[in-house]
Amino acid sequence: MTLSLLQSYWWLLISILGALLVFLLFVQGGQTLILFQKNNMARQMTVNSLGRKWELTFTTLVVFGGAFFASFPLFYSTSFGGAYWLWMLILVSFVIQAFSYEFRRKPGNLLGTRFYDLLLFLNGIFGCVLLGVAVGTMFFGADFVVEKGNIVNGASPVISSWKSPLHGLEAIFSFPCLLLGFTVLYLARMQASFYLLNNLSGDAVVTSHYRRTMVLNSGIFLVLFLTFLAVLFTAVGYEYSADGTVTAVQYKYLMNLVEMWWFGALFLIGVVLVLYAIFAAIFKPGKNNGIWFTGIGTFLVILSLFAILGYNNTCYYPSVADINSSLNIANSSSTHFTLEVMAYVSLFIPVVILYIWYVWRKMDSKPITPQEVLEDDHLY
Amino acid sequence: MNDLMSVVDWSRAQFALTAMVHWLFVPLTIGLSFIVALMETMYFRTKLEKWKKLTKFWMLLFGINFACGVATGIILEFEFGTNWSNYSWFVGDIFGAPLAIEGIFAFFMESTFIAVMFFGWNKVSRGFHLAATWLTAFGVVLSALWILVANAWMQYPAGMEFDPDQMRNVMVNFSDVVFSPVAMNKFFHTVFSGWTLGGVFVVGVACFMLFRKSNREAALMSIKLGGWVGLIGLLLTMYTGDGSAVQVSRYQPMKxxxxxxxxxxxxxxxxxxxxxxxxxxxxxxxxxxxxxxxxxxxxxxxxxxxxxxxxxxxxxxxxxxxxxxxxxxxxxxxLSYTEKIARGKEAQEALARYHDATAAGDEQTRAEALQVLRDNYRYFGYGYFTEPSQGVPPVALTFYSFRIMVMGGGYLLLFFLAALFCAYKKQNWLDRRWIHWVGILTIPVVWIVSEAGWVVAEVGRQPWVIQDLMPARAAISAIQSSSVQITFWMFVVIFLGLLIADVSILCREISKASKKEILK
Structure with a gap:
């Protein structure tokens, strides 16, 4: 395999992991619904349904980061080291999730169940919004410069430097980035409603509640998503040539979608699936399997968005401080050797997916009922 | 320069804090997952409910601890990028791979099968559940393998070469990275030390049960199983520790x-x-x-x-x-450090010349610079020093930590022998209060010993992030020291809260269990 092919392959894997992660953020979306859930049984069922999946989302986030590090280390180095505060806030928002499920109902947890529910809520809000903002900088640019020659400068050996003194916080105040952040949040809330409708059973109050939640969040999500698409498809993207020169191209992302029509088709299929799930759930209230349609739809849409971000000679991390420092899959990747070794490793990913699917098929063969929540001796 | 050194020191402090807190949870996860799997195997083989109940009790404590390990583990992965971004670029081609493999193989395995462990008792068959418990334990060890491969590579960089065109190190032999003698030894040493810690924890908690005059049968079963796991783990830790000493002598004589x-x-x-x-x-x-x-x-x-x-x-x-x-x-x-520094600077200057010559298309200078670089690259990292004394690690901390580790290990050997002797030969001794206290107080001791081991490994490695190739001062991110100070204190608060809540919950669960018969 050529280096170029391996770089494309690894961008595809990153895109797949990114798409899976966005789908699995339904856990975070669900957490934003817990705190204001008045019905105690509904809250318990919700927490125990989400709680059994949180580690899957968390692990996908970690693997997404690890895979990015292994395949495109210059991005990891530049973005994490530069947008320090943005990544730290994302980190903290996920750290507080990791122990909250386990601690929330345990005697001796010091701060009470509601406190841990608040932490889960904060993780839900900030985890989604800030991850969206971070990905937004990949579309709309970030404020960095890369100078590899610095490695031999003893007084200042760091090769990537961030020009904004806010070190990533400035992205939170960028409209397109923040728009993507809130789009991700409401997507996660919508998905959570679909997931909970599917995974919880035996309580009419709970079902009716999450149906209303689904309708409301779907509406807000659609407005945000369409606005984001309008901003994205009219935005300037950055294209690199064979000699590494970078130029700004108007409507770059829209053109990528057209030029790589197969991703355009996946994008459209994804959108149709999400819309179908929403309308089917509204007009056929007895159906609770919408999560499969929105899940697959979300996966396809995010996969396509990552594809138009990284393929077709596009800089996936444009620098607004120095256009020629922009990162693309060719100038930021690991070497041929490492990518090839990792490509062999990646052949095991289907095995991993298969056992995850098998295990959860067994575990989720019956929806969670109020009785289970009352009787199980290991509860969140 | 002052701010640079301040960023280095605060970044070091933050990483050390995170690593030490993470290491409070990891060895217990390694040890307890193995012990729980053994207990469930006993249940599977004997079908005795008491083994199932005992398994569930220890599994509960395992779960509380596991969550804290996950919470602190992700911080380390992020900090490689946020605080050590130059490092992430300089060796990301090599170092990133084990982290990614850890995620793909180990984390998914743990996170999938741990759900079956906790919630699958009534949803899957006994055999499937046992397999899930073992796979969780295996996932924990697999995770340890890859992170220790990464850590060992920093102590002994193998399977790589420097690519002057990319100005970074690149991997050339994956099996040399994974199966380096340092990696294998470190992996086994760490896993066995986890068994030791898990063994002490189980024996200590069982002593607390006996102190409360409850759960005698459960305590005896736990002391026997925990004692054997701990003793075997400790003997193997000592054996691999001897191997570590030889490797340190060979590859890190300053340490x-x-x-x-x-x-x-x-x-x-x-x-x-x-x-x-x-x-x-x-x-x-x-x-x-x-x-x-x-x-x-x-x-x-x-x-x-x-x-x-x-x-x-x-x-x-x-x-x-x-x-x-x-x-x-x-x-x-x-060679003397003065000479190594000179040769390191020569390598760095040659790299700069190589870079300029490449840009200018000057093939002859390029070839000459490349030769000088190759001749001196093994001292590349020394070129960042301005004086030899910068290459000396903190002696007192390394010296005393080493002694705590070794003497503590000696004490733990006696502890396990005594615990097993009591459990098999002198069960009436297990009614003595002072023996209960020894068991309970050994729990913090084993943690101190375990942490001391890591202090020896990591503080003794200073000032290197990658032995001989990159000192900490060249590995950092270009951020203000005030930013790192703020996040350092932020993590202090988070970790303190986490630790207090974790210990409080563990104590309450153990105390609750000691007020009833957990096997009934």
Missing amino acids: LAAMEGLYNGQVGQGLIGIGVLNPSKTVDNQEDPMLFSVEIPYGLSVLANHDAKSFVPGINDLLDGYTIVDGNGDTVTD
């Missing part, structure tokens, strides 16, 4: 010198059994390094090289360079 507080080495070097360092001793003065010491003759030569007649260099020997004929008539030699 070994710091572990011993040894400034001037000799042929047939003794090992300090007990000693107090002279706090005013530095590399710049001639004071005696020890205020008091009891030395085991030839001990360090034997420990480091398995050869009583071998030469072990001290800090001054390493700084000044040496050529010595050892007791076997072999000549051992090493």
Whole structure:
């Protein structure tokens, strides 16, 4: 395999992991619904349904980061080291999730169940919004410069430097980035409603509640998503040539979608699936399997968005401080050797997916009922 | 320059804090997952409900601890990028791979099967559940393998070469990275130390049950199983620890010198059994390094090289360079740090020349610079130093931590032997209060010993992030020290809260269990 092919392959894997992660953020979306859930049984069922999946989302986030590090280390180095505060806030928002499920109902947890529910809520809000903002900088640019020659400068050996003194916080105040952040949040809330409708059973109050939640969040999500698409498809993207020169191209992302029509088709299929799930759930209230349609739809849409971000000679991390420092899959990747070794490793990913699917098929063969929540001796 | 050093120090402090807190949870996860899997195997084989109930009790404690390990583990992964971004670029081609593989293989395995462990008792068959418990334990060990491969690579960078065109290190042999002798030894040493810690925890908690005069049968079962796991784990930890000493001697002689507080080495070097360092001793003065010491003759030569007649260099020997004929008539030699610094700077200057010549299309200068770079690259990292003393790790912390680890290990050997003796031969001794107290108080002791081991490994490695290639000062991110200070204190608050809540919940669960018969 050529280096170029391996770089494309690894961008595809990153895109797949990114798409899976966005789908699995339904856990975070669900957490934003817990705190204001008045019905105690509904809250318990919700927490125990989400709680059994949180580690899957968390692990996908970690693997997404690890895979990015292994395949495109210059991005990891530049973005994490530069947008320090943005990544730290994302980190903290996920750290507080990791122990909250386990601690929330345990005697001796010091701060009470509601406190841990608040932490889960904060993780839900900030985890989604800030991850969206971070990905937004990949579309709309970030404020960095890369100078590899610095490695031999003893007084200042760091090769990537961030020009904004806010070190990533400035992205939170960028409209397109923040728009993507809130789009991700409401997507996660919508998905959570679909997931909970599917995974919880035996309580009419709970079902009716999450149906209303689904309708409301779907509406807000659609407005945000369409606005984001309008901003994205009219935005300037950055294209690199064979000699590494970078130029700004108007409507770059829209053109990528057209030029790589197969991703355009996946994008459209994804959108149709999400819309179908929403309308089917509204007009056929007895159906609770919408999560499969929105899940697959979300996966396809995010996969396509990552594809138009990284393929077709596009800089996936444009620098607004120095256009020629922009990162693309060719100038930021690991070497041929490492990518090839990792490509062999990646052949095991289907095995991993298969056992995850098998295990959860067994575990989720019956929806969670109020009785289970009352009787199980290991509860969140 | 001052802010640079401040960023380095705060970044070090933050990473050390995170790593130490993470290490409070990880060895218990390693040890307890194995013990829980053994208990469930007993249940599977005997079908006795008491084994199932015992398994569930220890599984509950495992779950609380596991969540904290996950919470602190992700911080380390992020900090490689946020605080050590130059490092992430310089060696990301090599270092990133084990982290990614850890995620793909180990984390998914743990996170999938742990859900079956906790929620699958009534949803899957007994065999499937047992398999899930073992796979969780296996996932934990697999995770340890890959992260320790990454850590060992920093101590002994193998399977790589420097690519001057990309100005970074690149991987050239994956199996050399994974199966480096340092990686394998470190992996087994760490996993076995986890078994030891898990064993002490189980025996200690069982002693608490006995102290409360409850759950005698459960306590005895736990002491027997925990005792054997701990004892076997400890003996294997000692064996692999011996291997570590030899490797440190070979690949990180400055670390070994710091572990011993040894400034001037000799042929047939003794090992300090007990000693107090002279706090005013530095590399710049001639004071005696020890205020008091009891030395085991030839001990360090034997420990480091398995050869009583071998030469072990001290800090001054390493700084000044040496050529010595050892007791076997072999000549051992090493360059002085001054010379290594000069050659490191030569390598860096050659790299800059190579880069300029490439841009200018000057092939002859490029070839010459490349040759100079290759000849001196092994000293590349020394080029970041301005004086030799910058290459010396904190001696006192390394010295005392090493002693805590070794003496603590000796105590734990006696502890496990005594626990098993009581459990099998003198069960009535287990009614004595002081024995209960010994068991309970050994729980914090094993954690101190375990943390001390990591302090030896990581503080002794300083100032290197990657041995000989990149010191910490060249590995950092370009951020203000005030930013790192804020996040440092933020993590202090988070970790304190996490630890207090974790210990509180564990104590409450253990206390709750001690007020009822958990096997009934």
